[in-house]
Each structure stands twice: as C-alpha cells, then as structure tokens.
Amino acid sequence: MAEATATKKKNLDGAPVIDFDKFRPTRSSENARKRKDYFMTGLIGLAFVIACLPLISVLWTTIVNGLKRLNLNFLSYNMTGVVGGNPTPSGGYGGVVHAIIGTLEITGGAMVISIPIGIMCAVYLVEYAHGGKLAMTISLLVDVMSGIPSIVAGLFAFSMFTIVFGPGTINGFEGSVALSLLMLPTVVKSCEEMLKIVPNDLREASLALGVTKQRTITKIVLRTALPGIVSGCILAIARVIGETAPLLMTAGYISSTNVNLFSGQMTTLPVFVYQEYSKLNANCPVHATSACVPTIPMERAWAAALVLIIIVLVLNLIGRVVAKVFAVKTER
Amino acid sequence: ACGDNTASTSNGGSSSTTKSEPISGDFQGAGASSQQAAVEAWIAGFQGNNPDAKIAYNPSGSGAGVSTFLTGATAWAGSDKALSDDEVKQSEAVCASGAAFDVPVYISPIAVVFNLKGVSDAGKHINLDASTIAKIFDGKITTWNDPAIADQNKDLKLPDTAITVVHRSDKSGTTQNFVSYFKDAAPNDWNYDLSENWPNSVGQGAKGTSGVISTVQQADGTIGYADFSQVGKLGTVAVKVGDSYNEISAEAGSKVIEDSQLDETAKGDNRVVVKINHETTAKGAYPIVLVSYAIVCPAYKDAKQGEFAKAWLSYITSSDGQKAAQDAAGSAPLPSSLTDKITKSIEAIKTK
C-alpha cells in the first residue's frame, strides 16, 4: 500500500472524454423540471382536497342528521315499549342505552380475548422467533387473517358456539369471539411494529444488568412500546366496533337492556343503526296525533351512528392521552 | 331493566279475555323481518298485561327464524312462508309431542310503488292490471307512456321517462308473495319459477324493504314493491280486480284473504295455511298481500314456554292484537273467516 504513491497513476487515464456541455441543463429543461415539481405539488394538494370531500361529507351528514335526535332521553332509554312512531311515556322516542352497553361489553370482551393473545404473539415474533420459518408462517397467516371477511368470522363463531354450547346459542360473548377474530391480526401487526422500533440498545442495557429475558421484555420492552401498543389496540378496537354483519348472527338483536355478556341477546350500536335503517319508516295510524313521527327510525339510525362515531372519537382521545402520559422520549 | 320505557298500556287490560295468571319469564322469538313493527307493538301490548314477561324478537329473517326454532332455541318463529313438509318433520324432534304448526298472524298488503315526475308527486295513482305489472317487472314495458299503461290511465299525462324496475336483492318473502301474484293472475306474462329470489336481471336490486323504498325515492321513473306501511309519499298502483281498479288499503288486503281458501295440501295437525286467491273478484279487494305466520309447537319441553306460546298467540290474533299491529305497522286485520280456525289451533297448545 505504501508504494501506491510511488507508481502514481492517474485515475482517469484511459477514461472516455466527456463533453459536459452536452449534459448542461438547458433553460427549458430546467423550467420543465420546475414545472413538473409545481405540477406534482399541485396534484398532491389536489389529492388531499379530493379525499377531504367525501370524508367531510360523511362526517357532516352524520352530525347534521344525528343531532336531531341526540339528547339525554335518547341516551338513557332503550327500545322496549316503543311502538311505531309514537312517543314513549318519558317523552322520547326510544333510545340506545342498551346498544351502548352492548357495544361496550362486546367490544370489551373482544379486547380481553385478543389484546393479550395479540401482544404475546407479537412478543413471540419479535423477541423469540428471530425470523425463523415458523415466525414467517405465522406472520403470513396473520396477514391472511386480516383478510377474513367479517361475515365469515361471524359464521365461524356461531358454529363454534353451536357445537360447544348447543344449537341456537346466541349471546354477547359469542359476538366478542367473532370480533376478536377480526381484531387479533391488527393487534399483532401493530404490536409487532411497535416492538420492532424499541431500540435494541435498551434490551442490551437491561440484559447486561443481569436481568432475565422475561423481565427485560415485560418491564423494559413492553413498557417502552406501551404508547404505541395502546394506539395500535385502539385502532384495532375501532376496526371492529363498527361491525354489523357478524354480530347480527352471533349477538342477535333485542330491544331491552341486557347487561349479561354471557347469556341472552345483545344489541350493539351498528346493529341498531342497521335495524333502524331497515325499518325506514314507522307507521302512524290515521287518528294519531302530531307527536307520532313517521321518519323516526331513520332519525334514530343517524343519531345512533353519531353516538358510535363519538364513542370511537373518545376512544381515540383516550388512546392519545394514554400515549402522552406514557410517552417515551427517545431522542434528546 | 335499565332504560326500559314503561310499557304503554293503550289497551286496557280489562278488555283482555285472559283469565289466567300473568305470564312471567324470558321468551325469545325470531324470524321474518316483515313482522318486526307489529311484534314490537305486540310485545308492548302483551307486557301491559304480563309485566313480568321479557320478550325478545330477532328479525333475522324467515329462514333463519325457522332454523333457530327448529333447534329449540326460540319459543316461536315468525315466517313469511308456511312450513315445508321437511320442516314439519324436523320439528318433531324439538316439540315435546306432535309437530310444529303455523297460523297466520300478520297480513300486509304489498304496494306497487313508483316515483314519476308529474304523477306521483302530484299525489296521483296509476291504474294497472296484473299483466301490465308483470310485463313492467319483466322488462317488456320500458317507458311510462307505453300504450299498455296509457290505455288504462286515460286521464293522466304520462311522460316518456324510462322505467327503472326496483326489486329486492336479498332473499325475501315479500318477493315470493309478489311474484306469486303474477303466476296466478298473469301466468302468460310471467314464466319464472316461484322463488324468494328475484328471478330476472331487469332493473335494480336493493337490500331490504328500506333499500327498495330509498332507491325508488332516489330517481325519476322508478317502480318497485314494498310493504304497505313503508310507502310514505310515493305513488301506488291501483290494481285491476274484476272490472275495477282497487287502491291499496289495509281493509282491501283483508278482503282477499276473506275470499281465499285454506291450503289443504299442508300436511300436519292444526296448521292454518292460506292459499291466497290472487284472482279474486271480490269487491274492493286488493290482491297482492303478504301473509306471515307464527310457528309454534303443540307442546313444549318446558311447560312455561307452552303457557307463553298459548297466551302470546291468543293475544296477537285477538282483535286487540290485530288492532295494535294495524296501528303500528299498517297491516290488515285477520278476517273473521280465519280467526275461528286459528283459535282452535291455539287451543291445542298444551300448557301442562
């Protein structure tokens, strides 16, 4: 190596001679590039606007239509004793308290099933499996699982309960099982991503202190990834809280309040919305007073849809707050 | 329970004929979505007399309702179709003794609704006979000013708007009842097998009665069929019966049932199955109706269920019950010609 300088040889000996003026950018080519840059900026801005239109429309429609019937009465009564378009003795037109309870319990049940399993599966994939064959298979199948149509998940849960608990079994928990099937892949995926971005530094730091792997994972890795895991789980919940089709066959539909997740049918908000939409119009007999509102089912549907969006919003906010509280500063 | 609206007691308990103890407990039914509005009213009315009875009805569809009933998970099923022989046989495994039977509980006229500028929004009806309606729904007549339509509606100015047929996209008893009218009343213009699925690909399909109604509302020139109670502001077709065009109404629907026979081919005890006389010429009758049944066992493994089934059917077929359904769902009352037979069948339910 020391001799390299002695027999010094130009790099460019033998290199073709290049006329760089040929490649010099012309005014027009520069302008064309600039125009393209502006054009793409415009296009990207436009994409944004285009996407906003329907999304704003969805929100706007739901809010405007939903606010009409969204009041305390609507939130504190269920649908028992509601007949046609007639008002109930309490002065309202029925409400969604049973559906809110159903939504929360069934989704809660799905959470209890899928979040621990999902997190542990992600832990397995990231901390133990190190990209082995089994891990590859599992993560492929997790992707496949995220493509299971919700209705198939419903059919599956329904049949499973039929086999285990006898024919025709319908209860809230069955709905939870169906939903957890849909939720699991999202939980696994997002937790996997979150665990992956925990710096390896921290694992090594902990292990170097003579801490066992299990404690390193639970107390350092999971703790550090917590905010991300929480928002991943919230996203997963949001994914299933609006499911209708699988719940129609697993959790059923009832107009009274049922707080027992494990027995009896339960209504959730999306199912409620769908059923009210299916009713479309209520009948008002010829002799009915003006208090009878024929369009009440659709109004209830929109109001319930709005309640559902608000619940999702609140969940999102909780997720944000939790993420903030447990936030981890990674960089100085 | 929490959030319950105190049951509306519009039907004073005194007028009820029930002398027995009030029913209490949890009871489930499932089935036809067409009955939903009526069942809601019935539940409210029934609970007026039996405040401790908790009743749930899942409008999961006739087929699913019957399947669930046949597993023994529900006390009764609602169905737009009478039981098949097979189903009757299967029910023997579920009922404590005997086989399940069906009785009509809900009769609702099916309206042929349309949306046509200058006609329906002016509150006018259109007169059509069975063959014309069949041709429209088979895509043979495609504009509103087709001579076949115009001839029957001399006093209307019909535009040349294209006809958009709107039918159910899901399996439906409404569809089956509707097309069975064509099969009987215009057999030459309707060559499809009887089925709960819409048979041709004319026009547009929509999910559920609500889908049909909202689709019809959304465009000019549409025509569809739907339960009478859902008609709203849409125009309806007056159907030719005999020599006159009869408009739809609950009473008119009732009349065709009055003029109908029982289906004697239905095998099994206590069954009351109506064979709708679509070719009726009864005065003021409206021939396109849906008859929906309640399906129960003559005896239940759990006597309580039997007690409930008996009380429940008695109530919903009583004039009080029928009145409640009429108010809540716009249905047609059961004609007196049927009530006796129904009552007799109900009496057969064992409560011990």
Next chain:
Amino acid sequence: MSSQDTPVMQPAGGKTADKVFKGIAYACGILILVVLAAVFLFLFFRAWPLIGGDQSANSATISSFTGGKTSSFWGYVLPLLFGTVLVSILALLIAFFISIGIALFISHYAPKKIATGLSYVVDLLAAIPSVIYGLWGGLILVPAIYPFWNWVAHYLGWIPLFAGPAANPQRTVATVAVVLAVMVLPIITSMSRDIFLQTPTLQQEAAYGLGATKWEMIKLAVLPFGKSGIVSASMLALGRALGETMAVLMILSPGLTYSIKLLQASQNQTIAANIAAQYPEANDLGVSTLIGTGLILFLITFVVNYAARKITEKASV
C-alpha cells in the same frame, strides 16, 4: 454501602418465569395457526355437502339462489368472485393514488403542525364504522354522484368500462368502488405516511445533494424506500375491500354477470355481500352453499396475501 464480595456467578432467580413466559408467547403464536386452521376446517366442513352431498339437491338450491340462471356451484361462485375482485381492485385503484398523495402531503409537504392534525383526522377516519359508510353511500352519495357518472357515460362511454346509459339511481359497481375507496383510503394513507416518514434522511439528502427538486427527491428516495410498505398497506386495504359486507350490501344493485359495465346496475355482486343478503332466508343446504363461497373468498385472500408477501420480499432484497 460498599462493594461486598459475592461468590462468582451465583445462579440467578426467575428462570422458571423466563421459561413460562416464553412458553406463553410461543403458545400464542401457535394459537394463530390453530385458529386459522380451525376457520379453514370449519368452512370446509360446513361446505362439505356441496362436494359430498346430494348433487341434485345442491343444484336445486343454487338455482333457487339464482332464479334458475345456473345450477352449478362454479356457475354461481365465479361471477361472484369476478364481482368481488372487480369491486375491490377498482376501489384500490381509486384509493391508491389519492392515498399516496395525501400520505406524501402529510409527510413531506404540509407544515409540521398541520401534518400532525391531519394525521389525527386520518386515523379517526380509519375508524368510521362501515354501516355509516353504507348509510352515507346509499342515501347521500348515490343520488349525488349520478350527474357525474352520467357525464362520464356521455363523454367517455366509448370506453367499455363506462358504457352508458348510466343507471339511475347509481347503485352500481362504480359507486360502490368509490365508497370502498373512501373506506380504505385512511388505511393506506396512515400506513404509507408512517413509512414515508421513516425514509432515511441520508437517502433524501443524497437526492437533494445531486440537485433534485422535491418531487425528484421523492421519486429517487421516498417512493423506492416505501415501496414494500405501500404494497403491504395496499394488500391490507385490498383485504378490507374484499371482505367488506355492509357497505356493498346497502348500496349495490347486484347481478351475476362477468360484465365490466361499471355504470350499469345489476351487473356484479360480491361474495361477502351475497352471503349477508342470502343468509337470513337460507336453509341448511343454502348455508352450506354460502359458506362454500366464503371458503373461496378465504382462499383468494390467502393467495393475494401470499403473492403480496412474495412481491415485497423480492422488492426488499
């Protein structure tokens, strides 16, 4: 406190906990396999009568589903499959470019403050339940979009896809594709945004250092880096679109053809929506048939995901 001498390497506690924890993690991984196998087997057994049962009864069931148009399972499921794929691909095509646009807007164009707000909105939108999209699509969008599609059919009708006349109301594949696109848009956006944000600064600076404009930088550094992520986001979205039930059910006027006339009604139907439409009134054999179609959908999802994985694997080498 002072340092005290301890015997060298005394055994550490927590060994059992370590083993148990690993076992649980392993079991949870396996559980995914078991669940999926269970779903598959369940579908398979419920669909068994289609293969092993009385074929004439099967034919009768299928012709009752189709109004007599076909009596073979494949004649039934293939048009459904075609419709499912058509609707999903269209939705993906519409959503894809727009999503990438928004994702780039958030990651590279918008000022940081606005970008954070937008990200939040996008995440929220990803969570709007599909019934609500169904309601909105069926009641608001269908009438609102008719003039536009009518215009398209009028001026672009020479393209077979847009062959007129546009159905009115527009309960067509085109409208459903738009609604599904709106539904999957936040999914693609939020995933690709996260990936774009992770593009190594080094790559971006390399491009800028060569004298690239912003767009050229994106083409040189951001998009190649994000490619595999974009693909998997799209697959997730495609999976969602393939399996979407309620929105399709509430909007589409179904048909059983292989037509690609997007603006005409009663042309296609999707498997998931078909199951939901037929299930309530189906008898035992009918349910088997429907589950058979569900099995096909399941297999398609599997194939799509498998293919996507292979593609991303190749791309990331």
Next chain:
Amino acid sequence: MGQRIDVNHENIYYGDFLAVEDVNINIEPNKVTAFIGPSGCGKSTVLRTLDRMHELIPGAHVEGEVLLEGKNLYDKDVDPVSVRRDVGMVFQRPNPFPTMSIRENVLAGVRLNNKHLSKSDADDLVEWALRGANLWNEVKDRLDNPGIGLSGGQQQRLCIARAVAVHPQVVLMDEPCSALDPISTLAVEDLINELKDDYTIVIVTHNMQQAARIADFTAFFNLKAVGEPGHLEYFADTTTMFNNPQNEEAERYISGRFG
C-alpha cells in the same frame, strides 16, 4: 475546474438555536480544505450551508453570505436546486440508492436533467465517473448489480462517482471515511488527492492524521461549552496547523490534550 467559496459573517441557526457564529473563511479553488474540531462544534453544519442543504432541516436558517465565485448562494433569485448541482456532496455514511444498479446510481444525477441519454453517452459517462472514483476496475463487470451490494468503501466511492458525474465545481465531504475500514479509507484518500485537480474539495474529518495527510488548508472549529455556539477558531495551511499552530486551543486539540 473548481471554483472558490468565500463565507462572510455567517451565523447558522437551528430554529432559535444559534449553532455556529460568525464564520469567515476563504476556500481556495482546486485545493482540499479540511474542517476539524471537537464533536458538536458545527463542522457539519457549516459544510451543509455551502450547498444550501442546511435549510432542508425544518426551522434551520442562515445569516450572512456564501459566495461561489462571487455570487451569493443565498440571494433571492438563486434556486437551491441548481446550487446543489454545482456543489456536490458526499455523506458520512455511504448512501447509494438501494433500488438502483451501480450504473443507475452513477447516472441518477445526470438523468434528472437529461431524460433521454443516449446509450453511448451514458456508457461513457459511467466509465468516466467510475474511473474518476477509482472504482471502474472493481465493478466494470457488474454494472447492473445493485449498488447496495458493494462493500462500504466501494459504496462510498460509488457515491463519489455519483457526485462527480454531474460535474460539479465543488465537492463537499462530511467524514467520508469514518464508517470505512482502513483499506477503503486509503482508497478514498487517494481519490480525494486526485480529484482536487478538477474540483474544489471541502472535507470534514474527526481524524487529524487524515487531515494532515490530505488537506492543503485546515480550519479548526471549536466551541466554548455545550449549548454555546461553535465558531471558527483558527484557519491555516495544513503544514502550519499541524507543525506550528499560532493558536493555543488548536495546539491543545492537535496534540491530543482533549477531544
């Protein structure tokens, strides 16, 4: 041919934080100028203001002037895109575009302006740039392999080839050898020595021996304390800097008493 750079009264900010204060330096054409100094003193920051890369960091901005052959880079009418074409940059960690072949990597910059490069022009250019970067012989048989498949040192030379292929006037290098093994380091150092015939070169290095080996001029940056702005402490030709510095801090640094 290289061009000269004159920096006058430059203050460099990250948001409100003044990172480097009042830099005045004259960088001679066709010479190698090295920036040395303790970590955090602002070497990279100053370097990145010389081709307006600094402003890519949100909130970052610059006061003062940077004259390239007398023309202020920060004038209103100057397009940063064209500045960056005239002033090439090589980074600390080699960063070939991972999806491109070796050949495409070299051509990446040229293609921006010349959409339709004839095959023979492209071939010539690739050969010229790779020879210039001392890499031709090692890769000429596998130009279509991905650039990422090369070793670290080869990748770094590929990045240099990519930078010179657009024929800049100035090449900036930020610790180009710090991620390389000794053998690759030598190859890159040799290359820098040859490149100065055609370009003005500015190099940041944390390795004083390297500065001593390759630079004609050396600038020593320093900072009083963490959180204080860095500044140019001492600028001299390399021989003076390492043998007889006229600045106490520089002497302490060079003799290894800190840093």
Next chain:
Amino acid sequence: MGQRIDVNHENIYYGDFLAVEDVNINIEPNKVTAFIGPSGCGKSTVLRTLDRMHELIPGAHVEGEVLLEGKNLYDKDVDPVSVRRDVGMVFQRPNPFPTMSIRENVLAGVRLNNKHLSKSDADDLVEWALRGANLWNEVKDRLDNPGIGLSGGQQQRLCIARAVAVHPQVVLMDEPCSALDPISTLAVEDLINELKDDYTIVIVTHNMQQAARIADFTAFFNLKAVGEPGHLEYFADTTTMFNNPQNEEAERYISGRFG
C-alpha cells in the same frame, strides 16, 4: 474488588463468518485495559464475549474459553444471566431507560431482578452509585426527573452508575465517549480512573489519545483485509505500546499512518 479475566484461544463467529480469530489475553484485576485498532477489527466483538452478550445475536457463537477468576463463563452449567450480573457493560451510545427517572435508572438492575429494597437502602444505593459515577452533585436535586433529560455526558455517567449499582466485578465499556463532547469526555475519563480501584475495567476506544491517557494495558487488534477475521496483534502495557511498540503494524497505526 475487581476480578481477573483470562481469554484462551477464543474464536468468535457470526453465523458461519469467523469474525475474530484465536484471541489470547490476560486482563489484570483493578486495572484499565484498552482495546484499540482500526474499524471492523473486532474490538466490540471480543468485548461482548466477556459477558456473553455476543450470543444474543442470532447465530453468533464462541469457541475457546473465557475464565473469570478461573471459572469458564461458557461452561454448560453457567447461567448467562448471572454472568451479566457479575460483569457490567456500558455502551457506545448512552442508553438510559427512557421510561424511568434518574433514580429508577440507577436502581433498575436491582429492581428488575425483583429484589425488594427498603426505601432507605434504595436511597443509599442511589447515592452511592451516583457518587461513584461522579454525577451525584449534578443530579441530587432532581432524582425523579427522567433520565433521558440529562445531557449526553451525564447520561453516559448515569449508565455507568446503573452498571455499578449491581456490584459487578468487571465493567466493560464500548467506546463510552465517542458520542460525547470534549468536556463530558473528560468527566467520564476521570471517572474511569477512579473506578479502577473497585473494578476491573476493559474499554474499547477509537481514540488513541484516550487510551494513552487512561489505560494501564493496551491491546491492539488488527485485520488483514476486509472479510478476513480480525485478531489480537499486540498486547502491552500502555507506556510500551505508545512509546516503544515492539510490533510494526501497531507502530504504523499509532503513528497515524493508517486508520
């Protein structure tokens, strides 16, 4: 008190790749031993085999023996978890646990092992470790603030405090100052000097001046070419190494002729 380490015929692999070959070295108790050498020669790799951190990398394994006071760390019956408790490690980039306060960071090693400490014991331990790490005065008023809020040099000393709080016999440090500014570097160097009274210290550094300043013994690693395994070229007490090395490569390296 520190313990001695003897490495015999150690070969270190990443999968099939032999990264370091036949290392033999005797590390004296209560002394500072520095590892120097060009990038990629395997300094970090060897260091990480001294507390069995190496095997955390999938596929990585070791041949030969590493004796801690005569006991082979790689014996079948030895639990790596307990090895790591006896041999502490400090990394190149300071890595305090971001979720924990300063106090909790110091206690992490004890707490995470599920040992229950009374409040007063914990307080004592925190003070002892932070004093030992020369950090007590700077942080004693804000022990409950997050550890991540400290400056880089303080973070690195916090990591040292965390490592010594579990009472190891040996402390390994992998380029502990390379991410630090000069002032923090000095603070950490002072600390190392004090720690050797209680511990055996092994430090990897790329800064020869640093090795000269703080080490009692220096090991020079080298590699013949990229892709070849690294090896221990020369081991001597620091004075010999820097003033009168008996090895030609070492001399070339130290005199700055490469690397």
